[in-house]
Amino acid sequence: MFPALCVLALLATPQQDPLDPLSAAEITAARQVLERSGQLTDAMRFVTLSLREPPKDAVLSQRGSSSFGRTAEAILFDWATSTPIRAHVDLRRAKLIRWDTLPSREPPMRIMIRRRLEEIVRADSRWTEALRRRGISDPSLVSLIPALRESAPLPTENGHRVVQAHGFHQEALPSASTIRGIRLRVDLTAGVILELSESGSISRIDSTERSSPAAGPAPAPAATPSFTVTGSEIRWQNWRLRYGVHPRRGLELWDVRWMDGDRARPVLYRASVSEVMAAYGDPAHPVWYPRDAGNDGLGNAQLNSAIPLADAPAGASYTDAVMADDFGRPVPVPRAVAIYQRDGGVLWRHSRSGRRARQLVLTSHATIDNYDFTFNWIFGEDGAIDAEVNLTGMMLVYAARRDGASEAGHSASSHLVAPGIVAPSHQHFFSYRLDLDVDGARPNLAFEQNTRALPRSRRGNPEGLWFAMEDHPLRAEAAAIRGPDPAANRLWRVVNPGRTNRLGEAVGYALVPGVTALPYAAQGSPVRRAGGFVNAQLFITPYHRDEMYAAGEFQNFGLQDEGLPRWTRRNRSLRDTDLVLWYTLGVTHIPRPEEFPVMPVSRAGFRLIPSGFFDASPVWP
Numbered sequence: 001m002f003p004a005l006c007v008l009a010l011l012a013t014p015q016q017d018p019l020d021p022l023s024a025a026e027i028t029a030a031r032q033v034l035e036r037s038g039q040l041t042d043a044m045r046f047v048t049l050s051l052r053e054p055p056k057d058a059v060l061s062q063r064g065s066s067s068f069g070r071t072a073e074a075i076l077f078d079w080a081t082s083t084p085i086r087a088h089v090d091l092r093r094a095k096l097i098r099w100d101t102l103p104s105r106e107p108p109m110r111i112m113i114r115r116r117l118e119e120i121v122r123a124d125s126r127w128t129e130a131l132r133r134r135g136i137s138d139p140s141l142v143s144l145i146p147a148l149r150e151s152a153p154l155p156t157e158n159g160h161r162v163v164q165a166h167g168f169h170q171e172a173l174p175s176a177s178t179i180r181g182i183r184l185r186v187d188l189t190a191g192v193i194l195e196l197s198e199s200g201s202i203s204r205i206d207s208t209e210r211s212s213p214a215a216g217p218a219p220a221p222a223a224t225p226s227f228t229v230t231g232s233e234i235r236w237q238n239w240r241l242r243y244g245v246h247p248r249r250g251l252e253l254w255d256v257r258w259m260d261g262d263r264a265r266p267v268l269y270r271a272s273v274s275e276v277m278a279a280y281g282d283p284a285h286p287v288w289y290p291r292d293a294g295n296d297g298l299g300n301a302q303l304n305s306a307i308p309l310a311d312a313p314a315g316a317s318y319t320d321a322v323m324a325d326d327f328g329r330p331v332p333v334p335r336a337v338a339i340y341q342r343d344g345g346v347l348w349r350h351s352r353s354g355r356r357a358r359q360l361v362l363t364s365h366a367t368i369d370n371y372d373f374t375f376n377w378i379f380g381e382d383g384a385i386d387a388e389v390n391l392t393g394m395m396l397v398y399a400a401r402r403d404g405a406s407e408a409g410h411s412a413s414s415h416l417v418a419p420g421i422v423a424p425s426h427q428h429f430f431s432y433r434l435d436l437d438v439d440g441a442r443p444n445l446a447f448e449q450n451t452r453a454l455p456r457s458r459r460g461n462p463e464g465l466w467f468a469m470e471d472h473p474l475r476a477e478a479a480a481i482r483g484p485d486p487a488a489n490r491l492w493r494v495v496n497p498g499r500t501n502r503l504g505e506a507v508g509y510a511l512v513p514g515v516t517a518l519p520y521a522a523q524g525s526p527v528r529r530a531g532g533f534v535n536a537q538l539f540i541t542p543y544h545r546d547e548m549y550a551a552g553e554f555q556n557f558g559l560q561d562e563g564l565p566r567w568t569r570r571n572r573s574l575r576d577t578d579l580v581l582w583y584t585l586g587v588t589h590i591p592r593p594e595e596f597p598v599m600p601v602s603r604a605g606f607r608l609i610p611s612g613f614f615d616a617s618p619v620w621p
Contacts, residue, residue: 018059018068019254020232021244022051024322024330030072030089031328037096043080047109048247049324053545077107079189084108104557106153110295115326116188117144117165126196130182135204142167150288151558160189172205173597174394175421226341236360239379245321245336250298251364251375266437274433274550277531279521282413282424289527292368294555301366305335312338338363370394382619388605395423395591415591423591431533431550434581439499439507443576446474446540450488475575477568480540484516493611502615510611515604517586532565533584539564543578550582
């Protein structure tokens, strides 16, 4: 560790970048424009209010200029008329430039249903009193979960959207997180509770809050800076990059460059998590395949600040973010991102010489019901970038049934984790969107690299010892839908044929897979039609600014085969163009007793490493 070096240097008046997230002032200004337009009604609620992705060519030409325009995009739902809406606001001209009704009668994201429930129910003193009788003094710790099947539309009664719901205590032990004995029926259209009744005995909730680390102010950083932050830009060693938090995508990076002397060499234009999906495989558990980014939003889900000394080590620096609430008002998120330098193990050694490695880490988190994810982007002195997700929190559990399924009272699709308590087996899939600009956005080409044993022959390979690597060009989208092949040491490279290293070869970066899990859900099943990105480990598409979400933009509309499956059916050319890689990181979770009640972190990830990008080792001498 290097605690004396882990510090953040902030400048008072940073230069805004075209891709910076909306500031609190811009969120406020966008809402004011919508109010003045007369389109915003009392029944409308916001799910996101964020920057409208500007055209890439415009960003690259305007970066460094103070004259670029910015557009805010609001995604709303009118509860009175069941109408989803997309609105665009020109922030420079303070003008509404787009107001579109979307083709559905469902909220654009499922989190809107939960927020509407909480808005209505938490305002009722009967709910507060019912929680108090169960030992819960803070109603904000109880989420409201609608009684809806996965992908099911909201029920309609007499033209109103009416749903049953139950409470979920965010910090209770897994076996007691559901608030029992309360029946709730809520009219979401009218904004009223139709039924709130109690039955049965009242059991008090055993919360984990007592054992959680205190979340007070972050520890003061050390005095000597190892990196600097100016607005959204971070400078560390040879790396220059920008970062921010998006309400749906969470922590994202952009304008990632390596400084080669005075020359800034682009590596990534943009990088973020595009979608997160869990797939539960236990027949005794309800059919469930939540898409956490599309349903809830990874930025929306990190309103609880980072925990000092848990999410990041001593000496880490923390930066805030801002989100829009249901009414389009800015809400600060303290300690949304942690930044620190850490020991990275041995960088290199030979005989009696060697060097210790240092790494720059950016980390953020999301708490979605029982699960917690932390997302790390790790930069090395050797030019490598590691993407890492940490899975923790609490498993979903249910009571073991003594019905003869087995001696333990559960099937092979679930596992006892405590006496009488079963956790279902499931999988997690993360789609990463990687807009690689290797020494520039164009021309870039993609190759698949496979290594195979050479055929044994009397002349060519008599002892059967030799093997060879082959680069295979991926020239169109259909050919670039690829699965894993550990036996071939499969990886993928993006190169820029317009720039060569001293060996005369095109400069490039390689994507090296890490933990790999394939989906157990069958082809054509609801899981794979709702999240088609799980069908392959890699997709490659030409850059398109509106193609941001691997499973489609509006998960709650009940659409199928959206996102990557639909886009890649066009089989667009990947030759000499601006490429976007979509990497599926899969994790299979077979529950263990050691993961109850709180799961130790399980880590998974992948690497982006220079492959001919440098003329020689960047860490020598």
